[in-house]
Amino acid sequence: MPYNYVYMAKKKKVKKNDKIIKYPKQYHFSIGFIIIGVMFIYMLYHLFTYITADNITVYEVSQGSISSNLEYNALAIRQEQVVTAENNGDILYLAENFGKVGAKTQVYALDTTGEILSSIEESTSKSEIQLDDEDYSKLQSIVANYMLTYDPIDFNKTYTFKNELDSQVAQLYTVSAMESMGESLSNAISAGSFNIYSSPVPGLVVYSIDGLEDITVDNFVSESLDISNYSAVNLKAQESVIAGQAVYKVITSDHWNLVLEVDKDLYESLQGETYLKIKFLEDETETWTNLDFTEKAGKYYLILSLDDSMDRYADSRFVHIQIINNNISGLKIPNSSIVEKEFYTIPKDYMVMGNNDDNAGFLLKSEAGNVVINPTVYYENDDFYYIDNELVSRGDRFIKPNSNEEYVIGADTGKLKGVFNVNKGYAVFKQIEILYQNDDYSIIKTGTSYGISMYDHIVLQGDEVEENTIIN
Structure with missing residues (x-):
């Protein structure tokens, strides 16, 4: 192909390409993608803060009971009268332990020679007795009571049951033996060597003493309730007595x-x-x-x-x-909400009226000039206001009104129990007065000046929050 022809063809092609106009590439942004991206970042932020932040739970205060x-x-305080022996001799008990007696019921006998008691012991070791329905009923009652309260771990009850049953059986043998002695018993009574004594008053006979028979609801002391030092004397264990020695007591009232x-x-x-x-x-x-x-x-x-x-x-x-x-009953709150906080205690006679309000104020000593401040009062009693360190520091001084006396802040402190109220979105300490408390909940007093009310919102985990913490 001739050179000129090729050259002309290339020249025409270049001219044709010169007619193509190139425009800059345009980028189109979607508002939907922007919104989704912002929401995604927002969710990531809150997820991160939720995972890393303490999980604080809010509790609504309600009326309740425990x-x-x-x-x-x-x-136990009863009307008890201790009866003492009227003579010396070997003693024989006739009335049942915990049995009711009248004013003339025979309770015990004294044998000054020992002959009658020896005869009774000899007779009971050889003879058999016939039990009537009343005797059977008494023995059955003892057994039934033991079975009702039986505890395989409590051996004391078993020993008590054995002693009570032995005592009842011995009582039956004694009465039977005395009835069979006839003339020999009558002769001993006539001779004065065997004397039978009746209860001076009606009541319930008890054959034990502990030295607390004269105690009353008026004269008891704290030591009276000390069970570790308590001991009692079983009077039926004594075989002989002397005049004036305790032989039994009578409970004279129900x-x-x-x-x-x-x-x-x-x-x-x-x-x-x-x-x-x-x-x-x-x-x-x-x-x-x-x-x-x-x-x-x-x-x-x-x-x-x-x-x-x-x-x-x-x-x-x-x-x-x-x-x-x-x-x-009262306001019921979880124990986990309760915290204890230390406060400065300020004597009440240092209080002045605040600036243009009825809140308690104090005259704070300052090099630039004394100034009246209104710290938050968290509690007051008859002598002190309780304030925190928000406006004052330990060592600052309050000036007493109409006086040159000064009070050093921090000289006295006191602790208050309270909860963190979050009604305003941040933690505010509120003092509480606990009426009663168990392992899980407390009942607190209602209507206190510096406390909380029903439906208030408080922090459940009180020890995980500080004053003024923002609660989401």
């Missing part, structure tokens, strides 16, 4: 009292109550009691009055009971 089932070894020491919280929570339900843990029976209160030497006592069940516990100075009480 059922308390508290166990005590209560001191009315009796139980005294128990309680903590201040329970004591105060029961104020206003006149009755209290209890359970006797020995036999699981329940009864209502009249309730009274007394305070001695800084300790708090409940005094329960009863007119039943006395005969079942006539030999027990300490009775194991359980308080059954469902009436402890």
Whole structure:
């Protein structure tokens, strides 16, 4: 192909290409993708903050109650009269232990020579006795009571059962032997060598003493309730006595009292109550009691009055009971919400009225000039205001109104129990007064000046939050 032809063809092709116009590449942004991206970043941020932040739970305060089932070894106080021997001699008991007697019922006999008792012992070792229906009933009652309260771990009950059964059988043999002695017994009585004595008053016979027979609800002391030092004397174990020696006691009334020491919280929570339900843990029976209160030497006592069940516990100075009480009510909060915080305590006579309001203020000493400040008061009693360190520091000084006296902040401090209120979205300490507390919940006093109210929101995990923490 000729050179000129090729050249002209290339030239035409170049001219044709010169007509193509190149435009810059345009990028189109979608508003939908932008919104999705922002939302994704937002979600990632909140997921990260949720994972890394403490998981704080908010609890709404409500009215509630706590059922308390508290166990005590209560001191039993009865009307008891100790009877002493009128003469010397070998003693023979005629009345049943815990049996009811009249004013002329024969209770015991004294043998000054020992002849009658020897004859009775010889007779009981050889003879057999015939039991009537009443005798069978007494023995069956002892066995039935033991079976009802049987506990394979409690050996004391087994020993008590054995002793009571032996005593009842011995009593039956003694009465039978005396009835068979006839003339020899009459002659001994006539000669004055064998004397039978009757109860001076009607009541319930008990053949043991413990030295607490004269105790009353008025004269008991804290040591009276110390079961670790308690001991009793079994009078039936003595074979002979001398004049003036205790031989038995008589409980002269079915009315009796139980005294128990309680903590201040329970004591105060029961104020206003006149009755209290209890359970006797020995036999699981329940009864209502009249309730009274007394305070001695800084300790708090409940005094329960009863007119039943006395005969079942006539030999027990300490009775194991359980308080059954469902009436402890108020604002109910979890114990996990409760915290303790230390505050500066400021004497009330340092208070001045605040700036243009009725809030308590204090005159703070300053090099630039004294100034009245209004710190938050978290609690007050008859003597002090409780404030924190938001506006003051330890070592600052308040000036007493109309005086040159100064009070050094931090000289006295006090601790308050409270919760963190989050009604405003951040944690604010609020003081509480606990009426009663169990392992999980507390009942707190309502209507306090610096406390919380029903439907307030508080932090469930109080120890995981600090003052002014923002709660999402």
